[in-house]
Amino acid sequence: MREAGREPYPHRFDRTHSLAEVRERWGTLEPGVETDDQLTVAGRVMLKRDAGKLIFATISEAGIELQLFVSKAVIGDDGFADAKALDRGDWVGVEGTVMATRAGELSVRVTQLLLLAKSIRPLPEKWHGLSDPDTRFRQRYADLVMNEEARRVFRIRHDVIASFRRTLGERGFVEVETPILHAQAGGGLARRFTTHHHSLDMELHLRIALELHLKRLIVGGMERVFEIGHTFRNEGLDAVHNPEFTMMELYQAYGDVGEMRQITEELIVTAARDALGGTVVEIGGESVDLADPWPAKRMVDLASDATGEEVHPRVPVDRLRVLAEAHGVRWEPSWGSGKLVEELFEATAESSIVRPTFVTGHPVEISPLARVDRTDPDLTDRFELFVDGRELANGYSELNDPVEQRSRFEDEQRASEAGDDERSGIDEDYLRALEYGMPPTGGLGVGMDRLVMLLAGVDTIKDVILFPMLRPEVHR
DSSP states (O other), X not given: OTXXXXXSSOSOOOOSOOHHHHHHHHTTOOTTOEEEEEEXXXXXXXEEEEETTEEEEEEEETTEEEEEEEEHHHXXXXXXXHHHTOOTTOEEEEEEXXXXXXXXXXXXXXXXXXXXXXXXXXXXXXXXTTXXXXXXXXXXXXXXXXXXXXHHXXXXXXXXXXXHHHHHHHTTOEEOOOOSEESSOOSXXXXXXXXXXXXXXXXXXXXXXXXXXXXXXHHTTOOEEEEEEEEEOOOOOBTTBOSXXXXXXXXXXXXXXXXXXXXXXXXXXXXXXXXXXXXXXXXXXXXXXXXXXXXXXXXXXXXXXXXXXXXXXXXXXXXXXXXXXXXXXXXXTTOOHHHHHHHHHHHHTGGGOOXXXXXXXXXXXXXXXXXXXXXXXXXXXXXXXXXXXXXXXXXXXXXXXXXXXXXXXXXXXXXXXXXXXXXXXXXXXXXXXXXXOOOSEEEEEEEHHHHHXXXXXXXXXXXXXXXXXXXXXXXX
């Protein structure tokens, strides 16, 4: 094309209307009506039909389609030759007038046409070549071109995140940004990604949670803060896990776990209305109204009911190990009774939770940053929200006693030294912040990817992350 004096990739194109705007303004034209309304539009060629001295082409932009009506008598010989040379997948910009064909198809009668980008790789057919999930996720650009379902999912994702920001803004929360690189990665139980900063000659970790920096801001007097950001956990890939994922965390001074449960319901129900236009979703073939009240059930009670025996941190560790083995649960010698309670719950009860349910009363051993329960010293003032057997949110009354927090960190340190690579050590700077005084505080974390999975009705986290982690592609 360049040898023939034509540029296949011009610098820019000025359009007057998007395709959506064209459909909104002229979508009710009667069949056979031609207007004098001039415009310029652009899009990707998805279909082309040559009918002698007429060419009909369909262009697409952000999922909206519009027909181009190209007449040789109107555009001239050179322009018509350019139109005939178009391939499916090419980007074009056109100038023309709005019309509706006799069949009622809204169209642009083209007077000028400009190639904006030549597609030198053929687009796949509607499904051929994109039915393989690995191909869809690896070539997300082609998936978005061809697959309306993919575009629908990511519209829902946008609407959910925008809804969270609106709701929290209305509640007086301030959105902040905290570091991704941490010298001490805490706030959760997870294996970390580690890197090296050459200039400072120090080891750093990608954050596994947003928590500890946000609570430092509560100490500093920012009473309501939240962040929507990426977190990183060096763990396996499956239907609900990706090493890089999106969390929303918020912290509210003077709040507690009860208020966090209320906020969780409000955020998710409002997001469903904003993204779907309603609150009913399909879960396992069952219609569930998210606006119905969400029950709360203790983790120890659910595990006890499922196993037929008492499951509680006060049960001797040897007895819980026997019970774990009876239910096919692997255990480590360093685990105490609290960790075994969690493992037994996950193995026997978690998958049976379909409707939104707050699972409460987590053992102290697995909740190093949560306050002790008001009535049971072996448990904490904490909940996890489960839907369809998946954890979507985690909240608690924050531990703000620096002496107790240091003791919990020391337990974490010992577990880490014993070989548990999901445990972190002692964060001296965070302890120093607590020593300045943090008021009673409620905290909440929501897994945004899993929430979008629920609302969009998809079964794998890869469907809701534009570019999920995949094994390296083998090029032959």
